[in-house]
Amino acid sequence: MNEVIDGLPDEGAENGGLPAPLVQRPGPEATILIRGAELLDPAAGLEGAHDLLVEDGRISRIADAGSIGAAEGVEVIEAEGFHVFPAFFDPHVHFRTPGQEYKEDLETGTRSAAAGGYAGVIAMANTSPPVSTAEQVEALRDRASHVASVPVGFTATVTRDMKGRELTDMAELRQAGAVAFTDDGRPIASARILRRALQYQAMTGGRIALHEEDPELSGKGVMNEGVVSSELGLRGVPPISESTMIGRDAAIAGYEGGAIQIQHLSAVESIEQVRRAKADGVDITCEVTPHHLCLTDEAVRDLDASKHKMNPPLRTEADRQALIEALKDGTIDCIATDHAPHAVHEKEVPYEAANMGVTGLETAFASVYTELVLPGTISLGLLVEKLGCGGTPFGIDPFTLAEGSRANLCLIDLDAEWVVGEDGYESRSVNSWCAGEKLRGRVLVTLADGQVAYRLRTFSLGVA
Amino acid sequence: MKHLLSIDDLDPEQIEGLLDRAESFAEVSKRDIKKVPALRGRTVVTLFYEASTRTSSSFELAAKRLSADVVSVKASGSSVEKGESLKDTVETLSAYDPAAIVIRHPQAGAAQMLSQWVDAAVVNAGDGMHQHPSQALLDLFALRQRIGSAEGRKIWIVGDVLHSRVARSNIQAFSMMGAEVTVAGPPTLMPRGIEASGCEVRHSLDGIEEADVVYLLRMQNERMDESFVPSIREYARLFQVNSRRLGPRQLVMHPGPVNRGVEIGGDVIDSDRCLIADQVASGLAVRMAILFELLAHGGETNTTSEGPVPIGEPA
Numbered sequence: 001m002n003e004v005i006d007g008l009p010d011e012g013a014e015n016g017g018l019p020a021p022l023v024q025r026p027g028p029e030a031t032i033l034i035r036g037a038e039l040l041d042p043a044a045g046l047e048g049a050h051d052l053l054v055e056d057g058r059i060s061r062i063a064d065a066g067s068i069g070a071a072e073g074v075e076v077i078e079a080e081g082f083h084v085f086p087a088f089f090d091p092h093v094h095f096r097t098p099g100q101e102y103k104e105d106l107e108t109g110t111r112s113a114a115a116g117g118y119a120g121v122i123a124m125a126n127t128s129p130p131v132s133t134a135e136q137v138e139a140l141r142d143r144a145s146h147v148a149s150v151p152v153g154f155t156a157t158v159t160r161d162m163k164g165r166e167l168t169d170m171a172e173l174r175q176a177g178a179v180a181f182t183d184d185g186r187p188i189a190s191a192r193i194l195r196r197a198l199q200y201q202a203m204t205g206g207r208i209a210l211h212e213e214d215p216e217l218s219g220k221g222v223m224n225e226g227v228v229s230s231e232l233g234l235r236g237v238p239p240i241s242e243s244t245m246i247g248r249d250a251a252i253a254g255y256e257g258g259a260i261q262i263q264h265l266s267a268v269e270s271i272e273q274v275r276r277a278k279a280d281g282v283d284i285t286c287e288v289t290p291h292h293l294c295l296t297d298e299a300v301r302d303l304d305a306s307k308h309k310m311n312p313p314l315r316t317e318a319d320r321q322a323l324i325e326a327l328k329d330g331t332i333d334c335i336a337t338d339h340a341p342h343a344v345h346e347k348e349v350p351y352e353a354a355n356m357g358v359t360g361l362e363t364a365f366a367s368v369y370t371e372l373v374l375p376g377t378i379s380l381g382l383l384v385e386k387l388g389c390g391g392t393p394f395g396i397d398p399f400t401l402a403e404g405s406r407a408n409l410c411l412i413d414l415d416a417e418w419v420v421g422e423d424g425y426e427s428r429s430v431n432s433w434c435a436g437e438k439l440r441g442r443v444l445v446t447l448a449d450g451q452v453a454y455r456l457r458t459f460s461l462g463v464a
Numbered sequence: 465m466k467h468l469l470s471i472d473d474l475d476p477e478q479i480e481g482l483l484d485r486a487e488s489f490a491e492v493s494k495r496d497i498k499k500v501p502a503l504r505g506r507t508v509v510t511l512f513y514e515a516s517t518r519t520s521s522s523f524e525l526a527a528k529r530l531s532a533d534v535v536s537v538k539a540s541g542s543s544v545e546k547g548e549s550l551k552d553t554v555e556t557l558s559a560y561d562p563a564a565i566v567i568r569h570p571q572a573g574a575a576q577m578l579s580q581w582v583d584a585a586v587v588n589a590g591d592g593m594h595q596h597p598s599q600a601l602l603d604l605f606a607l608r609q610r611i612g613s614a615e616g617r618k619i620w621i622v623g624d625v626l627h628s629r630v631a632r633s634n635i636q637a638f639s640m641m642g643a644e645v646t647v648a649g650p651p652t653l654m655p656r657g658i659e660a661s662g663c664e665v666r667h668s669l670d671g672i673e674e675a676d677v678v679y680l681l682r683m684q685n686e687r688m689d690e691s692f693v694p695s696i697r698e699y700a701r702l703f704q705v706n707s708r709r710l711g712p713r714q715l716v717m718h719p720g721p722v723n724r725g726v727e728i729g730g731d732v733i734d735s736d737r738c739l740i741a742d743q744v745a746s747g748l749a750v751r752m753a754i755l756f757e758l759l760a761h762g763g764e765t766n767t768t769s770e771g772p773v774p775i776g777e778p779a
Contacts, residue, residue, distance in 0.1 A: 227657035233572050233593030233632050236656065303573035348551060350571035352592060 019177040021396055022120055022151035023144040027451040029057030030075075030407060036065040037079035037411060041086050041401040042381050052084060054407040057450020062403055077445065079411060086399040087119030087408040087446060090361065091390040092184070092209070092263060092287060092336035095152070097140065099128030104341040104428050106140070107147040109361075112339070112427035114150050114454035116361040117410030117443040119399055120391055122153040126185035130162045131155065134169065134176035141177050149453045150446075153179035153394070158197050158208055164189055167197055170204045180394050182209035184263055187245055189215055194249060198258030207285070207393055209261040210249055212270070213312065217241035222352050224297040224313040232300065234352065237313050239267030246270050250277035250284055261393045262286035264338050266312035268322040275331050285393035287336035288323050290364045291433045294371040296320050305354030306347040306431045310340065324377060327386060334390040335383075337364050341429030358433040363420055365412065366439035374440060407447040416442035423457070467579045467586040468754055470595045471636040479604065479641060485753035486605050486746070492529070493749060502760040503532035506563040511553070512589070513539040513569045518720060518747060519589050519598070523566045526751035530760070535560060550574060551581060558582055563759050567591075585758040596629040599719055600637035602750040606742040607677065610715065615642035618674055621663075622703060623681030623727050624653045626692070630719045631681055635663050646675070649703060652692045669703060673711055680705055680718045683727045700726050707731045715739055 034052045039062070041047075051068040053061040061068060070076045095109035104112075106123075113121045123140075125131035131140065137154055144152045156178035160166045162185070170181060181197065188194045188210065197208055218241045223229050225236020246262055250273060253260045262274055265286050277284045297314045299307070308314065326332045340357025347354050360367075365387060372378045388398045399408035420434040446454040465478060474482075492498060508527035512520050520536070527534045537557065544553055550569070557565070558581075565582060567575050568589040575588035575595075590596040607614055619638050625631040625647050635658075638645050645663040647654065659665050672678065683699060693699045705716065706729025716732050717739045724730045732738055 225656055227660040230655035230657040231632065231661055233595070233629055235593075238656075303576055345549065345551075348577075349549065350569060350574040350577060350592070352571040352573075 018174060019141070021153045021177070021179045021394070023141045023153075023177075024148050024151040024449055024451070025144070025146055029450045030447055030452050031055050032075045032077060032447075032452070033068060033070050034077045034079045034084060034411060035068070037077075037082045037084040039084050039401055040381065040384055042385065043398065044400045044402040046401050049080070052401070054447065054450075057407055059401060059403055059405050059407050059409075062401065077411065081413075081415070082444065083412045083414055084401065084409050085117070085384045085412065086388050086401055087410050087448060088117050088365065088387040089120040089390040089396065089398065090118050090337050090339065090364070091122045091261070091334065091394060093121045093123055093339040093361065094126070094341065094357070095123045096341060097127060097143070098136075102428070103343055105147075106144050106152065107149070108426065108428040109339070109341075110148040110150040110152060111454070112359070112361045112425065114446045114448060115426040115443060116364050117387075117412065117446050118150055118361060119408035119410075119446065119448035119453065120151050120153070120396065121361075122155060122179055122391070122394060124184045125155045125157045125182060126162060130157045132157045132160050132162075132168045134172045137173055137176040137178050149451070150448045153396070155180045155182045155184075155209065157181065158183045158188060159193060162186055164193060167193070167200060170197070170200055170206065174204045174206050178206060179396075180207045180209055180261070182211070182263070184209060184211045187211055187213045187215060191248060191252060195252050195256060198253055198256040198260070201258050202256070207259045207261050209263050211263050212242050212245040212249065213237070214241045214245050217244070222309065222313070223300050224315045226297060226316055228297045228300055232303070234300075239269050239315060239319070242267050242312055243269035243273050246273040250274070250282050253277075253284060254280060254282040257283070259283040260285075264289050264292065264312055264336065265323065265326075265332060266292050266315050266319065268319050271322050271326045271331055275326070278331065285333045286331070287334050287390065288327060288332045289338045290335060290360055290367045291358060293320065293323055293327070293335070294367055295433065300351075303351045305349070305351045306344075307358065307433045307435055309351060309354050309356055310338070310358050310433070311356040324372065328378060328382065332386075333393060335364065335368065335386045336390055337361050339427075341427055342431050343429060347431050358431050359425070359427050359429055360433065362425060362427065363432060363434040363439065365443065366418070366441040367434050369414070369441040370439045407450050409447050410443055411445040412441055412443050414441050416440070418442050465757060467575075468597055468758065469575050469579060469586065469588045471597045471600055471633045471640065473597075474640070476640055479601065479637070482601060482750070482753050482757060483605050483608055485756060486749040489529075489752040489756070490749040499529050499531055501531045502756055503527065503530040503563065506532050506759060507535065507560050508532040508564045508566065508755065509535045509537065509557050509560065509562040509584075510566040510589070511537045511557065511568070513544065513567075513574075514590070516568055516589070518744060519568060522747040523587070523589060523598075523751050526748055526755055527564075529748070529752055530755055532563070532755070535562070550577070554578055554581055558584070564755060587754060587758065590629055593627050593629050594632060596633045597637075598747070598751055598754055599630050600633035601754070602743060602746040603634060603679070603717060603719070604637055604641060605750050606717070606739050606746040609742060609746070610739060611676070613641070614638055617643045617676040619643045619645050619677045619679060620672055620675040621645065621647045621679045621681065622669070622705060623649050624683055624692075625649055625658060625681065626653045626655050627684065628681050632661075634679065635661050639663065648672070650693055650699070669705070669709060672705075672709060673714075675714060677715045677717060678705055678710065680716065680727050682719070682721065683723055696726055703727065704729060705732060707735065710737070717743060719743070
C-alpha cells in the first residue's frame, strides 16, 4: 500500500519515498534497568518475571529476574509485582490542533497518551479548519517535532474541508506525511466520492478511515434508539444508521480493491457487515472503543453528557456482548479510544445541546482491565494485544519488547486502585467517560521511542 | 421530595398526598380571599425557555396565591437571547436566593441539571420530550374529581407519543396509580421500545370502546415536514377521536392546545365527556400543592397535616 509515487516531489526519503509516519519531539535516550517485572509480549514469546535493560533508548537485554546488575548512574526501577507490556498504539485520537487548542493540543494530547501507556497515536483531521492541505500536514508535523512527547501520525481529510464534495490532493498529502485519510466526525455521505477516493487510493496508498453513519437515518439523534431513548424522550440514532453505511462502503471497497478502516464500531448489525466483508476478502479493518466495550445506553439515564454523550452512541447490552465476542474472534482488529476532548462549557449543558465525545487515552487500559479482564471476560494478553496493534492497518507494526528494538513500553501496576480524575488529567479536558470511577491498573512509566514520556508523579525512579 | 423533576421521583403515596393537598387548595380558590400566607417572604422564579400559556400562568398564579414573590423570566427578550448559557442565567437568578425555580426548557434533562447547580427546589415544567410531571399530576387530579381513583381504569393515550413529554409522564403516572395504559398512533409516531414502560401499543383505534378515558395528544403540523405521517387528512381519518368513535360513558382528556378537527372532533370538545376545562382548572390547585409540598412542608409529604389557612384567619 505504501508504494513510492513516481514523478512527485520527494521530500523525505526515509520511508520508501514517504516521510516517517510518526513525529516526536527529540529528547534524551533513556537508560533504565527495570528489575523483576512481569513481561508480557506474546508476539515476542515473552512472559514471566525478567530484568529488562534499556540502554540509549533501545531494549538491550532481557534476562532472568535478578540477573542484571546496575551499572553506575543507571536508573533502576525495582518492579517486582509490576507488569511491562509493549506500549500501546491508538489510531484514533482528536488533538484539536489547529483551532481548538482550548480543548487539547499536541503537547497535552501526547502527554495524555503517554499517561495511558501509549507510544504512538494517529490524530484525526477534523480540526478547525480541517487538515486538507500538504502545508497543514507539514505544519502539524513541525509542531509535533517540538512538543509531542509521544510520536504522532497525522491524517488528512478525504474531502476538501470535510465538505464531502471534492477530494483533497491525496498524493501530495501522502508526500507531506499524511498516514491515512479520514473525514472522521462525519460520514462520507456520497457513495460516488468515496468510490473516487478508493480508486485514487490505489495510486497514493493511505487507508481511508470511515466514520460510518447515514445522516438521513441518524437525523437529530443524540443517543442509541431503544428503550432508554424512548423513556428519556431523546431522539435516537438507530444501529442501522451505522450498519447500512458499512455495508455500502465495504461493497465499494471490495469492488475497487480499496483499503478501509471502520472506526468505532458500536452495533451488532455493524459487526455482521464487517464479518461478511472480511469473509469476502475485502481489505477492511475495524476498531472498537473502550467505552463501547464497557458501557451501554443504560448509562445515559443520568443525562450526564460529559461522561455519556458520544458518537456513535452507547448501545445495548446485546451490542456490547457482540463487540466483546468480535474482539475475541478477531473480527475487530484493535481498540481505539476516539479520545475526544471538549471544554466544560460545551458539556455542562442539557444533554441534547452538548458536544459529542469523551476522552479515553488515560483510562483505556485500566477501564477495560477493570471491566473485562478482572471478571475473566477477556484475557490480559488479548487486551494488551488489541491495545497494541492499532497501527497495523496503517502500516505501523506493533511495538515489541524483543531485544534490540527501540524502547516502546509501559510499566503498569495491575493492583493499583485509583479514582479517575482525582489527581487531575494530563489532557486539557475533563470529559472522561470514567470520571469519578474507581479503576484497577495504573500506568507508572511509559517509554516512547526510547524516551521517558511519562512517569506517574507519585512513582519515582531510583538511581543506583 | 426536594425537587419535582420526573414522575419517577414520586411513589403512589406521595402522589395521593399531593392530590389531597390540591383538593384543599381547590377549596381555597372558591373563597373570596384566594390567598394563603404559606410562602410569604419567599421567592419563586419561573424560567421559561419555551412558549407556554397554561403552564407558565398557572405556576405564576399558584406561587402568588401562596403569597410568594414571583420573578418570571422568559427566554425571548432576556439575556438568553444574547447567548447566555443556562448555567450563567441560573447563577444570576440565584442571586435572588429563590426558594424554588420552575423551569421549562426545550431540552431533556435541563431541570435535572439545574437541580445540581442550585439550592432552590427545582420544578420541571417540561423538559424537551422527556417529562412534564405537573401535567400528569393535574390530569390525575382532574380524573379523580370526575371519577375517583385511576385504579383499574383503562386509559388510552392516542397520537404523537414520540414527541410528547406529556405522554411519557402520563404513562408513568397512570400506570403508577393502577390504570391499564394503552398507547395508540401511527408506528412512525411511536418511540421504539415504548412498550418497556408498561403500556400496550396499538396502531389503530380498534378496541377503543374498552377505554374508560381517552387521552389525546396534540398533533403538530411540523411533523408533516419530516414525513412522520403522509398528511393531516390521513391522520385525522385514522386517529381522530370524535363522538362517532366514542360510547356514552367514555371521557376525553387533552393537555391543550387542541387542533380542532385534527386529533379531536369539535363535537367532543363541546360535550360533557370532555375534561379539558377541568384539567386547566386543576392546574392551579395542583401547582399550588406542588410548591407547598416542596417549600412549606420541608420536603415531606404528609397527608394527615392540617390544610392551609387562608390569610386573615388565625393560623
